[in-house]
Amino acid sequence: MPVLVMKFGGTSVANLDRIRRAAKRVGVEVAKGYDVIVIVSAMSGKTNELVGWVNETSPMYDAREYDAVVSSGENVTAGLMALTLQEMDIPARSWQGWQVPLKTNSAHSSARIEEIPNDNINAKFAEGMKVAVVAGFQGVSPEGRITTLGRGGSDTTAVAFAAAFDAERCDIYTDVDGIYTTDPRVAPKARKLDKIAFEEMLELASLGAKVLQTRSVELAMRYNVKLRVLSSFEEPSDTAGTLVCAEEDIMESNVVNGIAYSREEAKMTLISVADRPGIAAKIFGPLSEAGINVDMIIQNIAEEGRTDMTFSCPTEQVKRAEKALNEAKERGDINFHDLVADTNVCKISAVGIGMRSQSGVAAKMFKTLSDEGINIKVIATSEIKISVLIDRKYMELAVQALHDAFELDKAA
Amino acid sequence: MPVLVMKFGGTSVANLDRIRRAAKRVGVEVAKGYDVIVIVSAMSGKTNELVGWVNETSPMYDAREYDAVVSSGENVTAGLMALTLQEMDIPARSWQGWQVPLKTNSAHSSARIEEIPNDNINAKFAEGMKVAVVAGFQGVSPEGRITTLGRGGSDTTAVAFAAAFDAERCDIYTDVDGIYTTDPRVAPKARKLDKIAFEEMLELASLGAKVLQTRSVELAMRYNVKLRVLSSFEEPSDTAGTLVCAEEDIMESNVVNGIAYSREEAKMTLISVADRPGIAAKIFGPLSEAGINVDMIIQNIAEEGRTDMTFSCPTEQVKRAEKALNEAKERGDINFHDLVADTNVCKISAVGIGMRSQSGVAAKMFKTLSDEGINIKVIATSEIKISVLIDRKYMELAVQALHDAFELDKAA
Numbered sequence: 001m002p003v004l005v006m007k008f009g010g011t012s013v014a015n016l017d018r019i020r021r022a023a024k025r026v027g028v029e030v031a032k033g034y035d036v037i038v039i040v041s042a043m044s045g046k047t048n049e050l051v052g053w054v055n056e057t058s059p060m061y062d063a064r065e066y067d068a069v070v071s072s073g074e075n076v077t078a079g080l081m082a083l084t085l086q087e088m089d090i091p092a093r094s095w096q097g098w099q100v101p102l103k104t105n106s107a108h109s110s111a112r113i114e115e116i117p118n119d120n121i122n123a124k125f126a127e128g129m130k131v132a133v134v135a136g137f138q139g140v141s142p143e144g145r146i147t148t149l150g151r152g153g154s155d156t157t158a159v160a161f162a163a164a165f166d167a168e169r170c171d172i173y174t175d176v177d178g179i180y181t182t183d184p185r186v187a188p189k190a191r192k193l194d195k196i197a198f199e200e201m202l203e204l205a206s207l208g209a210k211v212l213q214t215r216s217v218e219l220a221m222r223y224n225v226k227l228r229v230l231s232s233f234e235e236p237s238d239t240a241g242t243l244v245c246a247e248e249d250i251m252e253s254n255v256v257n258g259i260a261y262s263r264e265e266a267k268m269t270l271i272s273v274a275d276r277p278g279i280a281a282k283i284f285g286p287l288s289e290a291g292i293n294v295d296m297i298i299q300n301i302a303e304e305g306r307t308d309m310t311f312s313c314p315t316e317q318v319k320r321a322e323k324a325l326n327e328a329k330e331r332g333d334i335n336f337h338d339l340v341a342d343t344n345v346c347k348i349s350a351v352g353i354g355m356r357s358q359s360g361v362a363a364k365m366f367k368t369l370s371d372e373g374i375n376i377k378v379i380a381t382s383e384i385k386i387s388v389l390i391d392r393k394y395m396e397l398a399v400q401a402l403h404d405a406f407e408l409d410k411a412a
Numbered sequence: 413m414p415v416l417v418m419k420f421g422g423t424s425v426a427n428l429d430r431i432r433r434a435a436k437r438v439g440v441e442v443a444k445g446y447d448v449i450v451i452v453s454a455m456s457g458k459t460n461e462l463v464g465w466v467n468e469t470s471p472m473y474d475a476r477e478y479d480a481v482v483s484s485g486e487n488v489t490a491g492l493m494a495l496t497l498q499e500m501d502i503p504a505r506s507w508q509g510w511q512v513p514l515k516t517n518s519a520h521s522s523a524r525i526e527e528i529p530n531d532n533i534n535a536k537f538a539e540g541m542k543v544a545v546v547a548g549f550q551g552v553s554p555e556g557r558i559t560t561l562g563r564g565g566s567d568t569t570a571v572a573f574a575a576a577f578d579a580e581r582c583d584i585y586t587d588v589d590g591i592y593t594t595d596p597r598v599a600p601k602a603r604k605l606d607k608i609a610f611e612e613m614l615e616l617a618s619l620g621a622k623v624l625q626t627r628s629v630e631l632a633m634r635y636n637v638k639l640r641v642l643s644s645f646e647e648p649s650d651t652a653g654t655l656v657c658a659e660e661d662i663m664e665s666n667v668v669n670g671i672a673y674s675r676e677e678a679k680m681t682l683i684s685v686a687d688r689p690g691i692a693a694k695i696f697g698p699l700s701e702a703g704i705n706v707d708m709i710i711q712n713i714a715e716e717g718r719t720d721m722t723f724s725c726p727t728e729q730v731k732r733a734e735k736a737l738n739e740a741k742e743r744g745d746i747n748f749h750d751l752v753a754d755t756n757v758c759k760i761s762a763v764g765i766g767m768r769s770q771s772g773v774a775a776k777m778f779k780t781l782s783d784e785g786i787n788i789k790v791i792a793t794s795e796i797k798i799s800v801l802i803d804r805k806y807m808e809l810a811v812q813a814l815h816d817a818f819e820l821d822k823a824a
Contacts, residue, residue, distance in 0.1 A: 016468055050488060056428055058495040068506050069491035072484040076462060079481035083470040094480050098510065099556060144511060
């Protein structure tokens with residue numbers, strides 16, 4: 001039987017009614033002849049509640065215990081989904097990460113998948129089971145402890161299963177009906193894309209578009225998994241949603257295909273760092289070990305032999321980053337005068353494969369922001385994106401202005 | 413190091429403040445030099461919420477999925493408790509049932525413990541861990557699926573760990589400060605007992621006193637585990653609570669030591685059963701297989717060759733019992749005219765070891781109820797208890813009248 005992976009996010013399983021609705025979609029695919037692997041998130045709000053409890057209990061928490069706590073929401077949904085399918089006379093059972101087992105490394109709270117043996121689940125498919133409901137976001141470490149894959153990890157779980165089971169497609173059901181040129185709540189003129197290249201999606205996901213987790217897109221690109229994002233609240237059709245696919249499958253494309261933003265980005269500056277060879281490694285090594293997701297990095301020469309080092313990271317990781325850097329300072333690994341965190345910024349990015357062959361995109365972006373009186377604090381560029389940090393209060397204005405300037409409301 | 417087992421029920425870990433409070437008690441015992449095994453329940457209300465979801469999703473649920481769902485509450489508390497202890501600089505980690513592993517049979521929703529290997533946890537104690545926080549109520553089946561031990565199963569988990577680790581004592585922290593002659597909310601004259609015999613506690617627990625799960629007391633009796641019930645809301649002392657102990661450790665005792673009641677008892681009657689040899693086995697075999705906890709059984713001869721069979725079981729199991737019996741009827745194993753469930757009854761029991769050597773207890777009980785105008789529907793007796801089913805509306809009245817009649821407000 002061909003295998004289909006279907007992933008339902010938190011809002012798609014927010015309550016029993018929505019779980020039933022999702023189960024009906026699964027039933028449609030089972031009726032088509034698929035063996036289905038369903039990946040479920042926790043009911044919306046549950047994981048945040050658990051994370052809140054952990055943070056309140058222990059701000060510098062033991063990540064192994066964090067994982068044991070926050071993984072529980074998915075187990076609940078998996079069981080309830082299996083029961084709902086059984087009520088529809090569809091043979092189904094739930095699987096927790098350690099039961100599959102979804103093997104990860106020991107990097108708790110942001111573990112990486114190492115292996116998904118498919119024999120246990122395939123044996124059940126062979127016995128007549130039609131749907132394996134798998135708790136997303138979680139796995140088991142070589143030490144036998146529960147790991148989690150980081151926020152949004154259920155997307156990664158879904159794509160990894162699609163790869164491990166050679167699935168025909170991986171459908172990601174969420175609360176939006178596809179990938180937009182930007183967030184429609186911020187810019188009402190935002191337009192749904194029928195197709196988007198893996199590379200573009202990667203930039204949009206990592207920049208806070210929040211529809212798909214970055215790693216899930218990376219994995220899909222590496223294993224060439226057909227990935228479709230679609231709404232669980234619309235009537236299903238074969239052309240629904242947005243297909244995330246290889247660049248060569250897209251005929252025409254705008255220069256800029258999306259404007260992304262992220263509110264949860266903080267700007268951290270190490271002031272007057274002694275500028276020795278290898279200093280960057282000494283700064284970013286400890287941050288990496290502490291699991292900090294450093295994004296933009298800017299280095300300015302401040303004075304002879306000293307430098308200011310600025311980087312951005314998720315706001316929620318600021319405390320851990322400060323701890324890691326201060327400890328490195330105490331060990332004498334690095335030397336700086338001050339560490340300043342600015343959590344009142346946001347990141348805005350323009351993304352498009354077309355940038356590769358078109359010049360003047362950056363200039364147009366900077367002029368657009370300048371015309372609106374928006375001051376740019378940090379700039380970073382890559383082959384297919386330009387990102388800036390600006391004051392958070394200008395976020396909506398900047399997104400709308402850039403969306404207009406690049407005419408994203410019009411298809412290529 | 414001597415090992416102490418401490419179990420905290422749902423109200424003792426109802427929120428983060430209470431978890432901290434419980435953790436402080438654990439800290440006191442660690443300071444005395446104990447290696448402590450803490451067994452935690454789900455935060456109060458959580459398990460009921462999960463059970464509600466399962467029932468709403470699938471009234472005739474697959475018990476394997478039920479277990480996967482409802483066991484999640486304890487995992488949350490275990491992780492949070494471990495984090496709280498770590499914040500107090502006490503080396504601690506959490507263990508889920510499958511990690512210990514707490515091995516059970518495959519009787520999902522009411523699994524029996526088969527083995528608790530102590531090598532994993534003892535290895536960690538040897539490495540310096542002071543507290544193992546274990547998620548109560550759950551285990552793992554030979555098939556590698558999550559099992560639960562039935563409601564209140566965390567008490568059983570605690571006693572089983574006390575036996576497996578040869579613990580000095582098993583302290584059960586709950587929301588009451590000990591075992592009372594009856595429920596103080598029903599009879600204000602109820603008196604706290606300093607000691608109670610295992611046998612008496614067994615009858616009280618199984619009859620709905622709800623302080624300790626029956627199986628936990630059975631286990632404690634079999635392995636001679638010193639079991640203490642005490643409140644997590646009072647200042648600790650060495651004489652706090654009630655000690656559940658062997659009969660020979662109690663010098664003086666009243667004839668009746670407790671009046672128990674249960675609201676969650678239903679009366680089921682199979683009307684006009686064909687009375688063949690072995691019919692009782694044919695009726696109660698399927699009920700046992702369906703996991704129904706049958707309590708009282710009464711058989712009346714109704715007419716030649718036919719009989720009425722009445723039994724009581726928990727109200728929540730009525731649907732499953734009906735299903736099991738109707739299926740047995742369809743298979744032709746049993747034959748009855750009608751199956752009537754009365755869920756509007758309650759059970760009242762008088763319990764006391766002194767009954768063994770004293771006659772007239774039953775007569776006094778029946779006269780007391782009769783004087784209050786209460787009609788008795790079913791009677792069942794054992795060596796140390798007398799139970800009756802009566803209309804539920806008379807429950808409080810019956811408990812108070814019996815408490816007065818047997819002078820339970822006075823110590824022996």
